[in-house]
Amino acid sequence: xxxxxxxxxxxxxxxxxxxxxxxxxxxxxxxxxxxxxxxxxxxxxxxxxxxxxxxxxxxxxxxxxxxxxxxxxxxxxxxxxxxxxxxxxxxxxxxxxxxxxxxxxxxxxxxxxxxxxxxxxxxxxxxxxxxxxxxxxxxxxxxxxxxxxxxxxxxxxxxxxxxxxxxxxxxxxxxxxxxxxxxxxxxxxxxxxxxxxxxxxxxxxxxxxxxxxxxxxxxxxxxxxxxxxxxxxxxxxxxxxxxxxxx
Amino acid sequence: xxxxxxxxxxxxxxxxxxxxxxxxxxxxxxxxxxxxxxxxxxxxxxxxxxxxxxxxxxxxxxxxxxxxxxxxxxxxxxxxxxxxxxxxxxxxxxxxxxxxxxxxxxxxxxxxxxxxxxxxxxxxxxxxxxxxxxxxxxxxxxxxxxxxxxxxxxxxxxxxxxxxxxxxxxxxxxxxxxxxxxxxxxxxxxxxxxxxxxxxxxxxxxxxxxxxxxxxxxxxxxxxxxxxxxxxxxxxxxxxxxxxxxxxxxxxxxxxxxxxxxxxxx
Numbered sequence: 455x456x457x458x459x460x461x462x463x464x465x466x467x468x469x470x471x472x473x474x475x476x477x478x479x480x481x482x483x484x485x486x487x488x489x490x491x492x493x494x495x496x497x498x499x500x501x502x503x504x505x506x507x508x509x510x511x512x513x514x515x516x517x518x519x520x521x522x523x524x525x526x527x528x529x530x531x532x533x534x535x536x537x538x539x540x541x542x543x544x545x546x547x548x549x550x551x552x553x554x555x556x557x558x559x560x561x562x563x564x565x566x567x568x569x570x571x572x573x574x575x576x577x578x579x580x581x582x583x584x585x586x587x588x589x590x591x592x593x594x595x596x597x598x599x600x601x602x603x604x605x606x607x608x609x610x611x612x613x614x615x616x617x618x619x620x621x622x623x624x625x626x627x628x629x630x631x632x633x634x635x636x637x638x639x640x641x642x643x644x645x646x647x648x649x650x651x652x653x654x655x656x657x658x659x660x661x662x663x664x665x666x667x668x669x670x671x672x673x674x675x676x677x678x679x680x681x682x683x684x685x686x687x688x689x690x691x692x693x694x695x696x697x698x699x700x701x
Numbered sequence: 702x703x704x705x706x707x708x709x710x711x712x713x714x715x716x717x718x719x720x721x722x723x724x725x726x727x728x729x730x731x732x733x734x735x736x737x738x739x740x741x742x743x744x745x746x747x748x749x750x751x752x753x754x755x756x757x758x759x760x761x762x763x764x765x766x767x768x769x770x771x772x773x774x775x776x777x778x779x780x781x782x783x784x785x786x787x788x789x790x791x792x793x794x795x796x797x798x799x800x801x802x803x804x805x806x807x808x809x810x811x812x813x814x815x816x817x818x819x820x821x822x823x824x825x826x827x828x829x830x831x832x833x834x835x836x837x838x839x840x841x842x843x844x845x846x847x848x849x850x851x852x853x854x855x856x857x858x859x860x861x862x863x864x865x866x867x868x869x870x871x872x873x874x875x876x877x878x879x880x881x882x883x884x885x886x887x888x889x890x891x892x893x894x895x896x897x898x899x900x901x902x903x904x905x906x907x908x909x910x911x912x913x914x915x916x917x918x919x920x921x922x923x924x925x926x927x928x929x930x931x932x933x934x935x936x937x938x939x940x941x942x943x944x945x946x947x948x949x950x951x952x953x954x955x956x957x958x959x960x961x962x963x964x965x966x967x
Contacts, residue, residue, distance in 0.1 A: 480814065483821060487813030490795040490820075490829040508812075509803035516789070516800070569787030570801075573848070575751045576781040577804035578773055 505587065509577075513584045518567055519558035519592050528554050528596060532603035539607035545617075547607050548667040549653065551600035552621035556628035556645030558596055562588040564691070565636040585633075585691050593625055617667045623676040624649045626683035633690040702727050702763075703856050703886035704748060709757035710910075711743050718743035720910035721757070730882035732897035732918070733890040734940060735907035741890040742784050744907070745860050748888065749781040762856055777806060780854035784861050784890075786845040790834035794825055794844050797833060801848040819851040822877060824870070838865035846874070850881065857887045863896055875900040894936040898922075906943050913947035 502511035531554050535546040563585045565571045575581050627648045632641025656665035704726040711719040719740045733741045746752035750766045764771035798816045820829050823843040842865045863871050878900040881887050897904050898918050906914040925938030932938035
């Protein structure tokens with residue numbers, strides 16, 4: 455790189471020496487970067503503009519539960535729920551949506567999901583901010599998918615919107631469990647178990663599965679529970695335990 | 702001083718991983734030596750602002766990392782290579798280093814050049830577009846080093862950086878360390894005493910969570926002279942002698958283990 459006066463050029467003349475004030479290493483790095491780099495996709499560019507942070511945007515588009523395969527799988531489950539709702543009259547979308555969202559949230563961010571979790575914790579963009587952005591994005595996407603499926607199934611508006619609050623509570627439970635146990639699978643299990651118990655409890659009390667969804671009196675308990683789980687997740691994400699086998 | 706630790710401790714339940722460590726380090730390469738379980742990784746994780754101390758005072762780059770604002774500023778100027786580098790198998794080398802450059806909030810216009818320069822520095826230019834799952838352990842280690850140096854850090858913390866590197870790569874890495882140590886504080890945790898001898902200006906030896914020696918590599922080597930301590934090289938003998946004396950409570954070699962908080966060699 456430092457051999458500025460190189461071999462003769464193709465025309466037989468002497469190749470020009472680089473001016474002494476030109477940092478050829480930097481020039482090469484700039485050229486190499488253009489060859490090696492991958493242009494951000496439209497979703498990442500949009501996220502970067504909205505969040506005003508290219509780092510957060512990149513962290514967002516690498517969320518496992520926002521990858522295309524996961525989103526398609528979630529949409530298929532909810533579409534199946536819409537079909538079942540139309541054919542049976544039971545609001546299956548409202549029952550499935552919180553469970554699907556909880557699984558997505560558990561796989562959004564955390565020590566059990568991110569291979570480079572340890573490294574991420576030492577970054578300028580805090581892990582809590584990454585957690586918040588990813589969790590909100592996963593929740594938002596699942597809410598949109600659920601609302602679309604619910605509207606397509608033609609259920610009453612109270613049921614269509616009634617599952618959003620339980621979904622918040624179930625998602626918060628999944629997130630707290632995933633963060634505390636450092637395992638996304640444990641988060642999924644906790645979310646599904648919590649939601650199943652709620653549904654069965656409502657059925658025992660009211661005789662309908664959907665009672666856990668549409669009951670307006672449950673809104674406050676759901677929200678308080680969600681807030682408590684959110685606090686647990688927030689605190690747990692900042693409590694860095696050492697990786698296993700290190701001292 | 703870029704690193705100032707005063708009586709720093711970290712407990713995990715009843716285990717005292719780091720026990721009242723005091724240390725100061727300025728510009729140069731600082732080696733942290735010690736047997737497995739000595740507390741090197743916990744100490745490095747506290748310096749990386751990943752693990753909060755249980756007690757004691759920690760000041761990095763003249764700032765207190767307990768507060769959010771200063772912690773952000775420290776992290777902006779920090780490079781860290783953890784002992785267990787997790788990676789995304791589907792990322793390319795460039796993607797991985799770029800991801801962490803972005804998370805370190807490098808100015809976006811500087812990112813491509815900084816990433817390419819870091820990859821070149823660790824000799825992975827020819828594998829920049831290779832997926833991480835296709836790389837060997839040594840190459841992954843170099844990717845980890847590249848992400849650590851991508852922001853040209855003032856404080857660079859490397860936990861077992863030469864693990865998995867072949868001898869040629871290790872020599873190149875030591876040269877890189879010496880170069881980085883000209884302008885920043887580099888703290889290297891290692892169990893390889895030859896790394897310390899080749900690259901470090903200052904060394905601390907840890908055992909059971911405490912620093913039992915701090916001084917120059919030459920002083921560590923001298924501590925083993927005439928002691929009959931085990932080892933093939935002077936540094937290894939010094940290492941063995943200091944550890945043996947710390948565990949028995951008697952002075953090693955020509956004098957007792959030097960106390961902490963000594964100025965590093967220029």
